[in-house]
Amino acid sequence: MEYVRPKALGEALDALAAFDDPTPLAGGTDLMVEVNLNHRRPDVVVSLRSLDELRRWDDTWIGAGVTFARLEGADDPALAQLARTVGSPQIRAAATLGGNLGTASPAADSLPFLAAADAHVVLKSTAGERRLRWDEFFVGPKQTVRRPDELIVGVELPSRPERQAFAKVGVRQAMVISMVSCCVLRDPSGPTRVALGSVGPTVLRATDAEEVASQAARLTDTDLDEFQRRVSAEVRPITDHRSTAEYRRHAAGVVARRALERCLR
Amino acid sequence: MIVQLTVNGEDRHAEVAGWESLLWVLREQLGLTGTKGACEQGECGSCSVILDGEVVCSCLVMAADADGADVTTVEGLGTPEDLHPVQEAFVAEGAVQCGYCTPGLVVAAAHLLETNRRPEPDQIREALSGNLCRCTGYGAVLRAIEAAREAM
Known part of the structure; x- marks a missing residue:
């Protein structure tokens, strides 16, 4: 080598x-x-250890x-x-x-x-x-x-709102690879972005759900229900050794809603 | 290639192909078998060592990339005659069952107490979250580290 x-x-x-x-x-x-x-x-390894520029x-x-x-x-x-x-x-x-x-x-x-x-x-x-x-x-x-x-x-990183939350679901607290992960960024006036991991071939944005959350500074329970429903509808999970597609779809809506609720507090 | 290391304060060198892990070098080339290997995936923490001031899994450090580094293994913390306070406390509390995870736990705990003299119970648990004990002996381990904290 x-x-x-x-x-x-x-x-x-x-x-x-x-x-x-x-x-x-x-x-x-x-x-x-x-x-x-x-x-x-590997035949050739290029170590990045000494590159302070990257830090x-x-x-x-x-x-x-x-x-x-x-x-x-x-x-x-x-x-x-x-x-x-x-x-x-x-x-x-x-x-x-x-x-x-x-x-x-x-x-x-x-x-x-x-x-x-x-x-x-x-x-x-x-x-x-x-x-x-x-x-x-x-x-x-x-x-x-x-x-x-x-x-x-x-x-x-472009400018982003201060109201932010990250949540993930796994089988325990430490050393766990997520079954669903989610980040919500929310501007207090409404505009909201939600991205999810482990529920598709790449990380994805739930844009239909963003639309319902972004419409107002105050969200009703009905809005939150619809947000959760849309997240679950938009994700594209598969079943593998870590979880099932069905569970991931359900959990994605739940964690996204919780993350949004944390941003609203 | 030749890898030069400072291990427990001594200059050491090892001949490697390069992609081998630091864990392998420590155990197989340098005869320091206190550091254990188990999962080789960074999940269990039994191979924990202090590398340039940070606790890392030595199974995930490429030997070639450790060239020039400073390494402290469990052998470098104390001697049988003069144990490290964490080792002393593990003995006193009986915080050992099969013993396989113990060196990694001792290294992680010693590093915690060196970087944070007054860790809260939650901080102790967090610092040990990368060290798995499958005999489920965490209760005594936590008591031992709290005792070592008071002794240090």
Whole structure:
């Protein structure tokens, strides 16, 4: 195995361009599971460990190298909430936002927040930069449009309301991969965005449900019932070893409603 | 490739293909078998070590990527004659059943008490949420860590 540890971003992009099918390595919490299970044996690993450029983080930008342990301290309530539910302290100390994006699991905990916030993923290569909205970046389960020579450098976050909530359903508190995850962002005057994970091939927005929630600053019980019904109707879950499609469809409506109710308080 | 590490304060090196885990290097190359391997998926915490100041699962650290790192394993916390307060408290409380998860729990608890001298019970539980005990011995473990907190 060839292992390179570039000292700067430009060097990393050169390395990604120089090798055939290089594997970027950040926290290792996804890659090493596959390696340990003999599902994957990378020929070339480009380590991102020394790239301080990827650890920059402010109100409009989260670098790909920011760990979930750091995101637990986020000012965005939903981002802090989701970060706390990722894996365990050991996983959060290592795992990065960029890794979550690169692996692109439908259950990735950061994605409902990024989709609700209409975040853009920024990719760099020696050929230049691409800036893709979340729904242009994710194309299927564990599939993105990232080319092997491109590096995920971070996400751009547009301005978003302060009323936010994240919720997920799993079999226990820690070390759990979600069966449904949900993020709601709501402007006090009405406009509402709701994104859900683990209930489709990629993270998705429940736009019909957004419409009913966005219509007014005050929502009645009837509105909330309709919101919940629409979320359940819009998700596209499957049955797998973690849950059934039927349960996920029901739970999606319930958690989305709870998250919205938290935003209304 | 050769991987250079500082392990429990000593300079160590190991010859690896590269993709092996830090856990494998510690146990198989350096003979430090206190760190246990079980799930190899980052779920159980039995391989917990302190890597450059953070508790991580050593099974999920690529050996090549640990080159140059500072590692503390359970062997580096205390000696049989001079136990770490957490180890002392685990013995006193009998916080061990089969013992397989114990090194990981001790490492996670020692790191918690080094970074937060007065953890609340909820914070102790949270800090141990990545360490699974299948003998269901958490009650005594929590009592031991509270005792170690008072002793430190």
